[in-house]
Amino acid sequence: MICASSGQSLSLLTDFYQLTMAQAYWKTGNANKEAVFHLSFRQNPFQGGFAIFCGLSHMIEFLERFQFDDSDISYLRSQKAADDTALFSEDFLEYLQSMKLTCDIDCLPEGSVTFAHEPVIRVIGPIIQGQILETYLLNTINFQTLIATKAARVRLAAGKKRLIEFGLRRAQGADGALSASWACYIGGVDCTSNVLAGKVYGIPVVGTLSHSWVMSFENELESFKAYASAMPNNCVLLVDTYNTLEGVHKAVEAGQWLRERGHKLLGIRLDSGDLAYLSIEARKILDANGFNDSFIVASNDLDEHVIDSLNDQGALIDVWAVGTKMVTAYDQPSLGGVYKLAAIRTKPEPWQYKIKLSEQVAKISTPGIQQIRRYLDPAGNFIGDMIYDENSVPAEAVLTLVDPTDFTRRRKMPTTSKYLDMLVPVFRSGSLVYDRPEVQSIREYASNQLSLLHPSIKRLLNPHEYPVGLESTLHNLKTELILAARARSEKIADNPS
DSSP states (O other): OOOGGGSOOOTTOSOHHHHHHHHHHHHTTOTTOEEEEEEEESSOGGGOSOEEOOOHHHHHHHHHTOOOOHHHHHHHHTOBOTTSSBSSOHHHHHHHHHOOOOOEEEEOOTTOEEOTTOOSEEEEEEHHHHHHHHHHHHHHHHHHHHHHHHHHHHHHHHTTSEEEEOOGGGSSHHHHHHHHHHHHHHHTOSEESOHHHHHHHOOOBOOOOOHHHHHTSSSHHHHHHHHHHHOTTSOEEEOOSSOHHHHHHHHHHHHHHHHHTTOOOOEEEEOSSOHHHHHHHHHHHHHHTTOTTOEEEEOSSOOHHHHHHHHHTTOOOSEEEEOHHHHTTTTOOOOOEEEEEEEEEOTTSOOEEOOOOOSSGGGSOOOSSEEEEEEEOTTSOEEEEEEEETTSOOOOSEEEEEOTTOTTOEEEEETTSEEEEOOEEEEETTEEOOOOOOHHHHHHHHHHHHHTSOGGGGOSSSOOOOOEEEEHHHHHHHHHHHHHHHHHHHHHHHOOO
């Protein structure tokens, strides 16, 4: 297992073509051209109305340690070209090993709500550096944003009830499990079963017992009393090993045994069967025997939709333990974030804005040095986001937001509205300038961000679409660049010689 905090160099955690391009930039004298890259995603995950930006903390750890060490260079030196000669020149490898990060990087604060087509990270600096950073940034932000968003959706379904992340054993490897626990906590879970995540990140940890404990004894009651004796101050009993409701009755007996010794049965856990019916019947049994304050935990392949359904059925569940479907982002395996070049120049020349074309409108990139301006209503709630070019700050009395995928859809935004510019400085000339908050503060910030969204945007099914648009000047520039690029392409097609 490797992570940025382990001390292991992660500089080679990149796609090979980033390094072949890097050598090509260097050999052609373009390595130090200044470039602007943006990281964004094209669709809100889970057919939802929002995403929670996550991964900034891990990105900072990586960037602060970014450097190719001796072992990295030795490995690259061993790579061969098609003619069996060295693929990378010694001069380039020396350049690579001495390279220091000098980029300016702006990001959303971790835990921010964000939406499709918005830049969540902006990188400005030597093109060779911006190119090499691409893969790690995408890998980290795509996964953690996806998981944090899933957790936020589960939190919305769970309401104010306690929510536990139980996903370690089903996560995508050890590194995936750690990242998932981090992202789930930011997204809104209260605690995790992942003990290493608790140690490394300071996330509260919890645990009960498994079926193997119950099965290792002659009978269920014996196993419950033995566990209660061993853990009298932390006793939550798993009751579905043989017969769930019979298990609840035996948990009550163990609870009475605990009570006689000055302790209490904290709760029971249901892990299979009809959770709505079983929770209602279990609650009756517990209450009838004076265990009104013993809680009911439910697990078993839960997600936001199952929890929502169980709530509709009147399930009497106090604690939700969600694992597989949250840490694996069921049923969307990837966020699909992209990282696109938006401008380039040789200092002190002006910026040349760049655009990537596609037959699909959603895949046409946006040029410029982008910033997000988030408008607020008088109560501070979010009412719309405008993507604009920092070199052309909008000054009109009434601004027009143009939908990035449908120019006929437009929204007016009065400049008298309060607003926040969302991308904040994180690195300047390669040095960290961002005051990193603790994970608990990030989690609280994410919760507050969600509270400022209209409830219709947070619906699990068929959410209302939050307004996001290009500032009209930027939209016009984008249109001009599209037309110019297509005209050049058509000219070449008509005159191939």
